[in-house]
Structures are given as C-alpha cells and as structure tokens.
Amino acid sequence: MAQLQTFEPFDCEGDIHSVGSRWVKWKRGLQIYLLAANIDSAVKKKGHTAAHRQGSRCLSGSNPKLDEYFAPKQSFVYERHLFRLLKQEEGAKFDKFLIKLRNQSSKCQFPDDNNLIDQITEKCRSVELRKKILMLGDTVTIEKIIVEANTLEMVERQLHEYQRLAQNLGVNKIDIKVNKFDKLNSECTRCGSKRHKADNTNCPAKEKTCIKCGFKGHFQKKCRTRAQKRKKENIPKMPAKSESDLKKFKTSTEIDYIFHKDADDTVNCLIGGVEVPLLIDSGSKCNIITDKTWSHLKTHAVHITNQQKSTDRVFMAYGSTNPLNVLGSFETNIIIGSEGHEATFYVIKDGTRDLLGKETAIKLKVLKMEVSVNSISEDPFPKFKDIQ
Template identity: 30%
Template sequence: MAEARPILSDVGLIPFFDVGNDINSLGQRWTRWLRSFNLYATGKGVVEAQQKKALLLHSAGMEVQDVYYTLVERDPGEHETVYEVAVEILNNHFTPQVNNSFQRNQFRAMEQKPQETIDQFITRLRQKAIYCNFGNVDEAICDQVIDKCSSKRLRRKLLERHNVTLQQLRETAQAMEAAEKQATTYASKKQNQNKSEFKQISCYACGFSGHYKTDPKCPAKGKKCRLCQNEGHFEKCCKSKKKISKNHYSRKTNVRHVESADDTCSEPDYENEDDDYAFTVHGNQGKVSKFTVNVGGIDVPVVIDSGATVNIIDRTLWEHLKKNKIKCESKTSSKNLYAYGSNKPYTIAGSFNTNVCVNDRCVSADFFVIEEDGQALLGHKTSIELGVLKIETNVNTVTDNVVKTNYTSKFPKVFSGSQNIADSLSRLLVVPKNESKQGEINQAEEYIRFVASESTPNAVKIEDVDKMSLNDKELQNIRNCLLNGRWQDLLNKQYLTVKQELSSIGHIVLRGTRLIIPTELRNQILKLGHEGHPGIVLMKQRLRSKVWWPNMDKSIEEYCKSCYGASLSNPEKPEPMIRTSLPSKQWEQISVDF
C-alpha cells in the first residue's frame, strides 16, 4: 500500500464547473477545468485514487455530480484506478460535444487587438487552437497572424519571406515592435525639446510666444491696431508714440459683449431643457471673428455665440481631434439641437465631456458633434465661465423705475408736494388745439389712400380700380361687413381668415398693403404680370407684392400653363428609356460594357 502523504489545508479552492453555460464551448471549458483540478490536487498532496475521485466530484460541484451518477460506471481494469475511470467517463460525456468546425471558425475570426503585441496575439491563438484539432498548429497560427495582424508593414515583410516559421515570425515582429517603440520615444523627446525651445520665442505683432510675425496663424494677422490704426499688430505691441484716449475705442474689444437694458434679468437655466439652440453654425467664415481655446489639450478656433445654449463641433473637426488624441470622455445624449429659426434638428453623431482652457482658466464642458459641416461654437454658459463673454448693461438705456427711485430719494422736498408734475422726467406731448377726433380719422384715411395708391400697378389706374370695385358684388359685400361688422353675411367665406387685415378707402378694398382686385380686372392683371413670360414663380412674386384675391396662386398657375409662348420655352422632356427584357433562362443573353 502506498504511504499516505499529508494533505495541505492552506491551498485555495477552485470554482465549480458550470455545465449549463455556453454549450458550444463545453468541452473546451471542461478540459481547462480538469487541468486546473489536477494542479489543485497535486498542490494539496492528494495521491490516493479513491480520495482523489471524491475530491474531483466535490470540487466540480453538484451539477457534475448529477451528471456522473446518471452515467454508466464500470469497474477499473488491471492497470487502472477509480480516479482514471471517473475522468474517462466525464471526458466521454463532455469532450464529444466539442464542435471542431465551430472552433475553427472562431479561430479564423480572431484579430489582433489595439495595443496588443504579437506575442500576446500568438498566445491567444495557441489557446484557441487546442480545441481545433489542426494538423500543424504552428502553420495555422502563422497564417492567422499574417492575415489578422494590425501592422501593414509587418504583413508586407512576412509575405516577402518564403515559408516563414512561427519562430521567425515571432522574432521579426519583436524586432519591429521594439524599433517602433524606440523611434516613438525618440521622436517624443525631440518634439518636446523643440517645443520648449520654440515657446521661448515671442511674436512682436501679437505679444504671444511660440511663433514669429510671419506665421500665417498669428492672431494679429489682418487685425487693426487701436492706437495707430495700422494693420498687422495689436495695441500692446504698437511702437507708435501717438496717444489716443483709451475710452475712444472702448467698444472695440476682444470680448463679444451682449448688452441688456434690464439689470434684473436672470441667467437662463439650460440644464433643464430637452431642446437646445445654436445661432451661427453655418455662416460666412470670412466675416466671423474666431477665438482660440484649448479643448482637451488641442487648440481649436471657435466662434463665441452668446445665443447658443450648447457647445458644438462638426464631424470633420471631431475626426481631427481624435487623430490628435484628444483627452475626453464620451457620453450619450437624447437632446435635439435646432438652428435659430429652424424646425429641423441637427443630426447628432455623439457628445463628449472635456476640459476647455483659456489662458490659466479651465472649466469642464460638454460638446455635441453634428454630422452637418459648420463652425465650432462656444456656447453662452461655457463662454461666461471662461471669462471670454461678459453680459453688461447698456449705459444708453435708462429704465424709468431706477431713475425715479434715485431722484425721489435724493430730493424728497422737491417730489413730495401734491402740485408737482406726476412724471417730471417724461417728455411733454403737445397736442394742437385744432386737432380733433375727425382730424385723426382723416389722417388714417390719408394713410390708407397712400397705401392704395402705392399698391396699384403702374399699368393700371387707381380710378379704374375704384370704378370697377363699385360694381363688384363681392367687394360690395365686404365693404358692408366692414361697416356693420356682420361677417356672418359674408358671401365668400375665404375672406373670413383675413378679415383682421381688411380695410377700405372709398370703393377700394385692401388686404394689408395689397389691393384686392375686382373680378373683371383680374384677367388684365394676370396679363400684365405675365409680360416677358417670367414663369410661375417669378409671376407670383410680382403680383403678391402689389395685389391679392382669393385663389390668386391657382389662377397664376392656370394662366401660365395655358400660355402657348411659355410652353415653348419649357425644357423638353427626356426620351423614355427602352429597357431590355429580362432573359428567361441562364446564359440566354450576354451583355458586355466597354
């Protein structure tokens, strides 16, 4: 009998084997678990077969025990132990479920991960190849590395060699990876050294360091000096001895001010809004002044937009920032972004949070990436936090309440009597004595008459419009409704929607500043508007500025379509396509393009 060895109690346990998880990798996982158990049993010093079998079933868990006791157990042979029989029974149950085709398919789909070395990639492939039953494992791994490695240079170099072995592949990859790492480190040190030396240079046009005056990216390029009025430098770098009052150019500052007449206005709460707005994403790039800020470690020219509630960049700038390895944190957002006056939201590609810095001040801000091309915008909130946007009060606008409070508190004796003027600071309106209510009515009629005269087309006399409006039943009905206010008696209900815009002077009826043309005169107006065959769109623009009647647009379209001269100038319709019939069977027709 073999001598019993002491069992170690300080060896850690191994996890139970999960039978039901991922049936496709059951055999692969059982092989790995059994290997771990053998190491565990050796570490604990268990060598007796019966004891080792019990430890196997106990360590595997209740699920494996249920499987084992449902299988047919046989007696051990002459040179077998009960432990070897138990392992054979469990192997026969789990291992046949390994699907070689599936495992090889997964092997062929494996690719080199980012920041993963070739040695690490080969290790993963070798672990997977154990369950694929390849005839030559090294050859399969070589083929997979050449096909799925991330370096094009390494792939080209390996393909140049004939029948490369796995060891040769490993040595070549290690040499290239080491060379690239050393070259990157050397270039980084060189760049930092040049950058530190370059930063000591100060530009004598803008005063900033890191470039010369001839640099096209100099902020002072094309800018006018506020001291000498010459272009190409800032006031602080001006060498002119001419002294100009500082307040003379106080309005021309580098900060875009937003003036407000109300001192009590509060800061808008942008955080609780589901919809945000941007005012100047698409604009004239040449006329919009830009300000350079540091976004995630990268200098970005932006437009400070006091009306934008969010910070915005386009897809092109985002790709540039990613290429330069911006430091940011990606986020998800369900907000909708709208341009000023637009009902169509921008297409949001995503959002991210990063640090935005100007000089020594840094804040954390969210940026939205849109698919549409446009300028980078720095929103209202972020601009104020960075100190590049200031909200000031317009000194030329004085509110009535503030002035009253100040003067009544300073001079209580002057403003305490009952005989004082109620509003001493307001302008006195002098009304002529001969002006009466009838005079006000006459002024209103004169204005309407002026509008009617200006709205009449040059080729039509206002007298003709007035004469035909007198006998037009439709306009007669409108004038009666304007006088008595009984709009329920209106014959043409299309006028109800614009009744608040209707007015009359004499027999002429107007809608706003446009004449309502009588029925008999409408064909003449259409004929005058169609002179020169301008087309439907231009003809509508001509007539809409002067005249109006119900369904005028429809009348214009019908008139243009019925004009023979206009039809001759229309573009010809393309010839119909002659399509080739589909063949009824294979290889019946062959078509070749040259």
Template identity: 25%
Template sequence: MTGLNGFYQMFDCDLEDTAVGPKWNEWVKELDNYLKWINITDDERKKAALLHHAGVEVFRIYEALEKNSQGDDGAQVVDSIDDMKKKLANHFNPIKNRYYEKHIFRNAKQEEGESIASYATRLRNLSKYCGFQDVDSEIMSQITEGSNNKDVIGKILRSNDELKLEELLDWGRTREVANYQIKDITTSSGTQFTVNKISYGNHTGHVRRCYSCGLKFPHIGECPAKHRKCNKCGVTGNFEKRCRQEVSQNKKSDDQVNSINKLDSNEYDYYAFSIKGDDRLPRAEVMVNNNLISFMIDTSLLLISLMIYPYKSIDPLPMLGEFETEITWNGIISRTCFRVVKGEADCLLCFKTAMELGIINMVNKLGQYEQLKSQYPKLFSNKIGKLKDYELDFHVDEQVKPKKQFHSRIPFHLRKQVEEELKSLLDQDIIEKADGPTTRISPIHVVPKKNGKIRIVVNAKQVNNAIKRESHICPTVDDLVHKLNGASWFGKLDFNHGYRQIVLS
C-alpha cells in the first residue's frame, strides 16, 4: 500500500453543477489506471482506495446513498466496486436533457488553431448524451456547419455520402501536415508566391473638388463662389462651408509656438522659442514701477544668470542691459534685478523672486526628508499600519454549511518565498495562526510579480457564500461633481495594501 501514496488527487465536490459530473468521470478513470499500474486487483482494496482518496465529502455522500437491499437469504448485500462507481456517478451526473445536449452539439464551432481531429474528438464527447442513431454521420454534418477548414468542407460536399468519418480525418490530418510543411519550406527558402487580387464592382475614381465652392472641379464656367462673401470670416471668394480661416485654425495645434527668434551663428543655427497666450502656464500680474506687467513663472530658474542661453545653444542671447527695481504683488514688495535681451518674448520671473512675493509656496523641500523621517518614524517604516478606531464586522449566515477547500500545491521554487511572506504577515499581526479544529479552509495561490517578489492570493469563494452582503448607494458622476464644487485643492492617495490595514472583529 505504500505505492498508493503517490495518488494524491482528491476530488473537489464544490465545482459547478455542469462541471462536477465530467470531472468525476475523469477522476475515476485516472484512479483505475493508477490501481492497474500498482497491480491492485482486490475489490475491497479498490473500494477503500476510492473512498480514501476521493476525500471526506465523497465518503459522506456515499454513506448517505441508499444501500442495496437484502438478498433472498435475508443477508445484507454489499456493494461491489462497480455498484459504488455507478451510485456515485448517478449522484454527480445530473439527468441529461437530450434537447439541450443537442443544442450544445449544434453550436460547437472549430476554434482557431484547433486541428480537425481534435474538433471531431470534441464533437464525439458532446454527442454522448444526444441520443444520435448514427454518431459519425452527425459529426460529419456538424463539421460541415462548424469547421473553419474549407478544404475539409469541400471534401465532404464532393463525397456523395460515400466518405466515412475515419477516411475524412485521415485525409484532413494529411492535408494539415502538408500545408505546414509547404509553409515551412517556403519560409526557410525565402520563396514567396504572389497572386493578383481581382476586384469586382464599378470604380468611378477620385472626384476633384473646388477649394472655394466645394463643387466638382474643373468648372464648366466661372466658379460660383468667385464673387461671394464668406458668412463666417467675411473674405470674398469662398463659401462658408469652405472657409479657409476655419481650415487653417483646425490645422493649428493647441500647443503652438507663436514667436520664433533666430540667432545667427557661423557654425550652427539655434532657435529660441517663447510660448504666448497659453492660460495653462503659471503666470502672475506684477506691478513694476507703477506698470502692471504679466510674468511667466519659471520654477526651474533659480536666479537670472549673467548670461542667458537659448535651448541647446552654446551662444548666449544678445544682452541689451539690466536694471534693479522694486516690484509689488498683492501688497508684498521685493527688490530684484531684471536683465533685458534683444527680441520679443514673455517676461520671466525666477523661482527666488516668486517665492519672496508669495506667488508660489514650497510645501516640503527634499532636504527635509531626514528631518521628517526622524519626526514621524512610524510613517516611514516598511511595516503595514492599521486603521485606527475601526473594526470590520462580517455578518455570517449560519445556515450556510461550512466547507473545507482543498489545498493548492505550491511550486517548489516558490515555497521559500511563501514561507518568508507568511512569516512577515505573522510578525506584522496581519494574519494569525489557527490552532485547533477549523470549519472553513480557503486555499492560497501564489502569483509571481515582475520584480521577482510574490503576491499571495486567497481563494475565499466558499467563505464569501456565507457572508451576508451590505447594500450601499453608489454615487453617480453628478453627485461627485456636486461635492467637488468650489474645491481648489485635489489630491490622490495610493494605499499600501489597503485591505490588510482593516482589523476584523
């Protein structure tokens, strides 16, 4: 019996109703093959092996089934291994609806990449409960309806009812192998076969349209829009639907360069770009010598340097001069130095001056990280915290029968990481070790991450069935917009393992 320990596939009774029957039939066949391999022929040992390896749930189901009646001599008749299999098969396999099974059979289509032999095998499995008199004929008929192989369909239609299913499958396999070999040969040799496409239909060709009126061009006489004024832009020479100003505006990008100053150089040509009229840029109206001037705030510019260089240039811009004056913004006065360059562009205000005037505020400097870390050590630790003054209470439906799901096998190369992750969760008091009998067991699954770490996922399907749901109203977009009305500061928080921070009661 030591060799029987190698068969560890316990049967899962919690599958869906449509899947539990076929899975049970497969499980019994695998067990029979294994018993033959280890040379177990005694019926009593086969019965014991079936009930032991199927699991406790299958054992309880069999005990609840009606046993065979007494014999002629009054003695209790013990079920044989075949009787046991038949009773359990009748329990797990629901009564088949022949019309529904035929519906499934008729809607089975050949999948992409599926061979004709595999498709025929799938159809044969689907035809078991359909009650067909001639199964091979029905399979060939469904291949004609659902196959994506035109060669096989043509072979059936040209056979005149003389072709058998086995002959069709042999021919189809040969055809598929030949097509694969031809493709491999032509690909490796670099030979390509090209054919000319034949198109049917009337082709009138491209119709040229006039840019001014939109009618067919060339005109027989004068253009109808030659002396007409556009109702949109007022320009004479085009209709409103062909407004040239609208076309030119549509071609412009939202982020466009309005002024380009070219600087002459002996070796290279460099360009200085300034963007105007974009309300999305940070700007401020600052009073300079009783003149209100619009400045663009350049937070990357700490101070106005002695030399100003255009983008990717080694030559500075021509400097006209500099002056020092007082500037005012919202009652705050600061004294700074301005430098004037040749050309037309926006006025820039450096970061230091914008800070002195209070136009921009520094929330936290990067240099304060160590100070904040020492001031709030718990916030900068790698451990997961807990939601304060809150415990989540699950409403358990006691009428739902507790179920123990089977343990999922963890790959050997991931077991060490799983043990380390579970120990980390125990140390952080996120999970607790279960001592004593447990009525509900949920298996875990391990998902490898791209960074080499793992994520442990719990399959709580059966546990969720016993939890009563709480209903809450989900806010609409209009509700959220109404609540955000008048707000000027917006933020986004990314919780680190948010579900693990909630304490369960």
C-alpha cells in the first residue's frame, strides 16, 4: 500500500483575525489524515506526526491549550458580519449560494438553522422562492427550501429550452407580424398622440365626450362609432331663429354656398382655447361648425366675443334648394401651429361637418390658392341642379 504524504504543520503566521478559523480547519484536516492512515492511538499519533507534535497532543486530548490559545483569536461578531453580507449573485445557482452560507455559518457557531433560513429568504434572487418560504411559515426547513429552489430552477431551465425550441420552429415569424401590427397602432386610438397608447391614464381624451357620436373617451377625429350606434341626445343649442328671420334669409340676395367632401383629412385647431378638428373647405368663404361642436366648446369654457343669436348670412349646400338653419355666430381666436387669427364662426343646426373656410385657411397658411391655367376645356366643372 502506498505511503501517505506527511501532513503539513500548522502555520501560526498570517492574519490574526483568521487564525482561529485556520486552526479549526487545520485541526479537522489532521483528523482526516490520521483516520486515513489508520492511526488510532495517541502513541502512534505522536510518533507519526513528529513534525507537528502540537497537533498530535491536541488531538489526543492530553493538552487542550492550543484550542484555548487560538479560540480567542476568532471574532464571532466579525464572522456573523461576513455571513450577513453574503447574497446570491446574478446568474449564480442556488446550491453554490447555499454552500457559501453553510461555510460561513460554521464559523459563526449558530445554534440552529434559523439564521441560515433568514439569510436565504432575504438575499436569494428568486421572488418565487421567497414566496414559497413565506407560505411555508414556521414549518419551513433547510431541506424544504432546497427542494423548492431546485424545482424552480429546473422549471426555469425547461421554460428557457421551450422558448428556444419554439423560436427555432418558426414562431418568430408570428412575432414579426405582431411587431408590424404594433407599428401600425403606435398612436393612441383615443386622441391620436404618438407619445402614449390608448390605455394611458393621462390621455387628454379619456374623459372627453366625442362631438360626433356622443360617447365619452375619444376625440371626434378618432371616432369609429357607426352611425346607427351614435347617441341621440338633446345637446344645448343656440336659440332657434324666428319666422321673420327665416323669411329674411330666403329673400336675401347673397347666398354662401358650402361644399365639402366626406373625408377624414382634417387639421387640428384651437378655437378659443379648445381643440377642434376642422376640414378645410376651399369652396366656402365662411367658417362653419355644427351645433354639437358648439355644445362641446361651451362645455370646455371656450373664449369668444361678439356672440350673435341671429345673422344676415344665408348658407346653402351645393345642390340643395333649402337654406341651412343658422343658429347664430361668434368671434374668437383660432390657432393652427404657430399661426393665429381672429375669425367668425357660424353655428349650423344638425350640421354634419366642421369646416374651415377658404379665407381663414389662407390667412393661417394651411391653404394656398394658385392659378396657373392657360385654357379651360368645355364643361370643366360639375353641374348642380338649379345653380348656374
């Protein structure tokens, strides 16, 4: 049988704070060496370890002075401090974290595993493991914690492997489609802002009432409510015209025709401090809003001047022989971007669209009229009944 190598003697030099723990470690190593060499008697121990007699005497139990000498050199307060500093590093497995805790706790001489359990609960990285420990309560043990930790890590590895295999099978193609969908819907469906989504609690349109459908939660420009589902509510309106006023309109020599297309290309304006989307109508001289929009403006404390309950103007849609019911007019400041202008607005009962007239649109620099036509072919414009 091969002869065991001679065990190295204890080194008393080095850090004075660690001499106690180094002595315990050396003493344990010497015990293992003597056990492996089948040296069981004190006489054999003394003869076989002549190079380190101090160790053999201590191990034989005849002279415990070295234990008494080295023990005071070990500061348990400092060792417990080091124990409390231990935490599970990012990416480290639980078993390695537990080994570090056990090694350090052996130097602290804790009476039980409670400090070990507390340190795991506080310094482990897994929130799920911490939840499991708290659910176990007073019945928790180190053995139960080890089982739970190993189970969670195994499930985590399985989920990671599952996701990796799923990506290799082509699920990433679905992700690309989802990304394209998100890109198309990157703006808020309530107000149109690209800075937040529709579920943002600070969306300015969340508590606003749509002046097109009557439902709360979105601006008119983002309204998608079908016509048959729109609310039929009694919205406050300007006083209606008297019969004499209507006769005056019908006999007026000046008629303002209004032409607009049913489209969604609008421009956002601030009318008296209230945001309203308007459709630019190059075929109308005047600015027109519906009675619903007027109610919306009043609800949001619009700033206006020179409010009139009646007007001499007569408005008529192209192709129609009946004048529109004008409830009144007012003057206010309208702002588009960095441009502002004082303008007059007319309120139409049961109107369908809010229109920005040609003259105001030109002054606000959102409409540019240019004439560069040299010749006109026959019948270049559409014809309307009873209109020249």
